[in-house]
Amino acid sequence: MASAEKRGSTWRARYNKPDGSVGSESGFPTKKTALGWGREQEAAIRAGRWVDPDLRATTFGEFTKSFMTSRRKRGRTVGTRWEKLDSHILPRWQDTALGSITWYEVDAWQQSLTIADVSRGHCVSLMSTIMTAAVDAQHITVNPLFGRRRTRDTAGDAAVPKAPKVSRDPRPEDALLLAERLGPARGIHVLTTAFTGLRWGEGLGLHRDRALLERRQPWGDAEFVCPVLRVVEEYAEYQERDPDGTKNGYLLQLEPTKNDGSTRDIDVPRFLARLLRHHLDDWPHERPFSTTSGKPWRRGNWSRDFRPACDGRDERAKRQGVSYRAEWEPILPGLDMRALRALHDTLQAQIGVKEPLAFEAAGHRRPGIKRHYQRPTPDMRAERLAGLEEVFWKAMANVGLRTMWGRVDLRKPDR
Known part of the structure; x- marks a missing residue:
């Protein structure tokens, strides 16, 4: 039963907590207000909506x-x-x-x-x-932030468009020139990202045993068959923390894919499957897109080669202890691997890839009820692969390339 007691010039309310202990609150100007507050606490306890004032004060x-x-x-x-x-x-x-x-x-x-x-x-x-x-956790009764719409700054230069990170949208031609410049070991990673939409961590986590598996699906009176990349895990680079938030340095480790839509098989165009087969034949490590020692790329280490290839670099003369380095003209300053992944999704829209397949290939969970009803068909898959194949060969002609890295004549019959 709630009660009140005099404490100097003010009154203190006392009430019974759910665990049987006595709670109190001081500072009321009259006995009536103290009793009223105490009774409100006991009523809230009986109704199951009481919040301990001590927990409410938790920072x-x-x-x-x-x-x-x-x-x-x-x-x-x-x-x-x-x-x-x-x-x-x-x-x-x-x-x-x-x-x-x-x-x-x-x-x-x-x-x-x-x-x-x-x-x-x-x-x-x-x-x-x-x-x-x-x-x-019953520290507060309501979240004052839930469902609220933020006020956006529209004063001054807030509405001025921000300078884009990349000077223009990337083209398939940019991906080809960049891959050619980086060489086969790194360039195949660039091409695979641009024409399959692999995320950075998914590319690093791809295992050779899950590269170029086969998809088999009934198609009319026959069977649709195509090579796929199976994405089931990815490398994540982040700062490790103790439970209290203390920093413990950076980790690079394998994790499951970020959601159920990200675990998927990605159909691979014929030209890319051919290049990947040659790469897997030459590459001694279990991760096809790794460093020359077989370790996963750190973002900083990858950037040492990738950034100059995109942004350009100056010529460096040969001198004692330093080898000659040729000048590179910029291909597309600011280009990054995320922009190459976005290029793949743009190409899918360009060639008219149907929504069920476009979401699947990108590793996105399609919103709405349609994801439960619509599934990619072999016709959709064949159209996508044919479209990407056409985009690739058109880009090759535009940049004057017949082979990649001078190693493989892509017009030879597929083995």
Whole structure:
């Protein structure tokens, strides 16, 4: 039963908690207000909607550590969350009580962040996820961020388009020139990304035993057969953390694919299958797209060769201890492997790949009910492969190439 007692010039409310202990709250001006507050707590307890005021006062920083410890995700996801927490969220909200956080303040804060608007959205989304967990843990009764629409900055130069990372959209010709320049071991990775849409980590994680497997599917009165790349895992590079967020250096390790749509077989065009067969014959390591020592590429190490090939480089004269290095004209400054993956999806739209197959090949989970009803057919697959084959040969003619790397005449009969 709630009660009130005099404490100096104010009154203190006392009430029975669910565990049988006595809770209290001080600072009420009258006995009536103290009793009323205590009775409200006991009514909320009986209704199952009571939140302990002590838990409501838990700081966002304290609860975040508990959340990050208990909600384990893929390593890269955990690393990305900690980066946003350390760089943007915790500096502002570390010492704020969960019960004191309001949407008005969060919205004003996110507008003040000097980062890309999409990153602001990710920060608010992560905060909302943590606040929802606090509701589930009965630290607060409601998440004030849930379902709210952010205010976007439209003043000043906010509406001015940002300078693109790449000066123009990549073309198949750019992928061919880049692959030719990098040579067969690295160039085959570039071509495979541009014409199959492999993600960076998926390419590194591809095993030779899952390269150029066969898809067999009934097709009319015959059977459709084509080579595929089977994607079941990927390499992720991220900063390892202790449960409390302490940094422990960077890891590069295999993980399952990011979702069920990413685990897939990707149909491979005939020209690319031929090049991949030659590469697998020559390559001694179990991962086809690895370093010359068979280890997975670190992004920084890959960039040492990839960036000059895209952006160009100056000539370097031969001198003692240093070999001669020819000048490279730029192919497409700013181009990266993600843009090459996007090129594949653009090509799929260009050649009219049907939605069920386009989503499958890209490793995207198709939204809506249609994903349960529509499936790729052999006709769709054959059209896609024929379209990519035509794009490749047209690009080869445009850049004046007949062979890749001077090693393989692609017009020889397939073996």
